[in-house]
Amino acid sequence: MFRLTAATLMLAVLPGAVAGQARPPADSAALAALLASVRGANPVLCELAARTVDNQSGWGWGGGIGATSLRASRDPAVRPVLMAINQERSPVSAVPLLGAALIDEDACVRRIAAPLLGRVDHPSALTALRQALRDDRPATREVAAIGLGFTGNPSVIPALLAGLQDSVARVRVACALALGELDDHRAIGALTRLLREDRDEDVRAAAAWAIGEIEG
């Protein structure tokens, strides 16, 4: 019950909190609290939470109920969640925690951890994500690709290009979308081949979308 409350509350207040000015330095404990709060969330809630985290430093879902209700909240779960989301970059100290979360049994924990790990500005985070992209579990490879898309680092492109050959379609989709996020011309040739030749329609659609992102 606690988890559900926290996740719901997070969704209600985060957009405004993201838009607010206060950006306290996050720590690993806050990230742990965030991951704990999404554990077991149903797919719809998880998708909404993931989008909130994805758009955290961007323009995503600004406005709304926002910061005022958050500041007024007395729920002890709110503050660490807020701290975890309210940051530009995750701390290096959180890499072991987030790396472990990539192989968590809970789908929502994996999904939320991926962008947070991608935003750690440190080689150890890149290593963790590259390793995860070679994991046996397709679900881990998928979120690893999502995380690599958030690094903004062109050095990860070869790994993602290799990921386009993955045997599992949803991994190839995630790699194509991540390449679209990274907006690098070197990916155009491979994405074009994917669009022409992949047997899975979701992969072809993702490739088309990514080409538009890169060249648009």
Add this chain to the structure above:
Amino acid sequence: MSIVDVVLKSSVLLLLGALAANFFARRSAAAHRHFIWTLLMTGLLALPALSALLPWRLPILPAVPSGPAVGTTAAARQQFPAAEAAAGPAVAEATPLASAGVTSMQPQAAQPRSEPRLQPRDAALLLWIAGLIVIGLRLLLSIAALLRLLRGAREITDPAFQLALARAADQLAVRAPVRLLESPRATIPMTFGLRRAVIVLPPEARDWPAELRDVVLLHEVAHIRRGDAQGNIISQLVCAFYWFHPLVWGAARRMRIEAERACDDLVLRAGAPPSAYAAHLLSMVQAVATSRAPAFAVPLAQRSAFEGRVLAILEPGLARHDLTARAVAVGVAALCAVAVPLAALAPASVQQEPDHVRRSVERHVNRPSVQRNVERAVARATSRVEVKGVDVGYSRNVNIDLSRSAARQDLGGAVAALVIGLGDEAESVREASAHALGDLGAVQDTAAINALVAALRRDTSREVRKTAAWALGQIEDKRAVPGLLASLRDERDPEVRTQVVWALGQTEAEEAVDGLGAALRTETASEIRHMIVWALGQIENRAAVPYLIPVLRDSDPELREKAAWALGQVESGDAVDGLVAAFSAERVAKVREQIIWALGQIEDRRAAPALEVALRDSSLEVRRKAAWAFAQLDELPEAPAGLIAAAHDPDLEVRRDVVRALGEIRGSNAIEALVALMRDPDPEIRRLAAHALGNR
């Protein structure tokens, strides 16, 4: 820098200067206005040099064909014969025709193209040099005249004159020595000299009364103090360089007049009684009826502009203060702020495209069209990058080109793949492909446009058709218009139709007007009708007027408002009667306001009676808009009674625009109304009215 460049930039600078001088005309002293004109002249002189020397360019001027050297073009043709053959569809089609036996075309094609003997650009340059020589000769003649004047001159040693000169120099704080000469050839007093100042007096000066002698010397010393001889030389040089520019001659004249007035101000501030000074000036002008001073000298009096000068001398409340160091600093800073960016402006032309990019495009012209168009787009993008870059050196240019050449081939393949993706069996792939082609909007590729049109016309999924229409709107290419119009006729799905109309508006193609107009007549769905009216406003073609006027009687007030907006966009006089009729029948204030706005946009004076009615409207916004619209109208011969009555409107904004409108009208009743507005309770209105009266 081309002639067009010079004319454009100097005109901008002159207009800005004229605005500044005009702005200071009432509230400031002649010394300030003269300073502005001097700054302007200096700026004009510096402009060509700055343009040549500045290391960066702002490519926003209109493109000017640069008239390539004949040799280069010929060489390029020899080097790339295939390129020329495939350069355009027309040429490409002519080739098979010729080989199929249409012999009559061959001699023509074989004839070498005759190059015009004189490019217009070169002719303009020659003409300019000829003018420069003529003006230069005139200046030389004037120097000769000055020398002749000096040859017969002798030093005035009369202690009374020397004493008066010393007193004048003392009063005006001139420390440098001044030579006082008398020349039999001089008819009026004048000043010149770059390094050492010289005052030349006519022989009659000996018989002048002491008072006249004192003010004349005071006036001449004032010129020396102000450095008018130097300013005069700048102005002569500017006139020589810009001899073809009428505004420059006007500016030089203004500068001369303001210099005289500033000197008069100095004389008056030194204590000369205005009426006596004016009388002396008058006697001087009568005496010098036919005399001319050499161009490089500063004569004391000239008959033209004399009346205004005497009035300025006699007007008691006029500001006569001198320049302050702060004003000079502000002026110089303002000149730099305007002249430097202005000098940096360059034509935004493809001529900026570096040679190596153009050659690499030409090398590939006989590739499939997809590839070619993609490459053109990439080349455009590349050249943009390079032009934008401030400190991009040669080596970096090369790097960009190399890194792009790989991307160029990839992008061509990507567009081809997306075109194939439009035919994918999966709806999601077709939709994503259409979306990606729209994202690639800059690549106006024929194959992509055709494929998107085909998807729009034939795809079974309405999402795909809608996305295809969106993509065509993003690409904004007129080649898509026939396909979009056909879809507008056949498409049943309202969302797709709306998107199609939007795309037509995006292309801004005149060819779409009739199709959109016909659809507007039959369409019943409100959202689509709104979009059609918007699209017609986007296209801004007068052919839309007959379709839009009936919409002004639509039952939906928002649609009526939008139609009025669209008519204001079109700005055609054809709409005036319809708008006026619609205004008198309109019940909704917001729509009335939009109609009045449209009439103001059109600027046709036939709107005046309706605007008079609108000035009495119950809605404040309508009245405000009507006052604004009146100020937009083409010049009216007389101020309409309604406009004069609106001078008593309780709203300040209405009165402000009424003053502006009255200021544009020549008729005497407008003057009377403006004079009455000088008693307005609001100081801003009084100031605006005074300004309007002063500008007549």
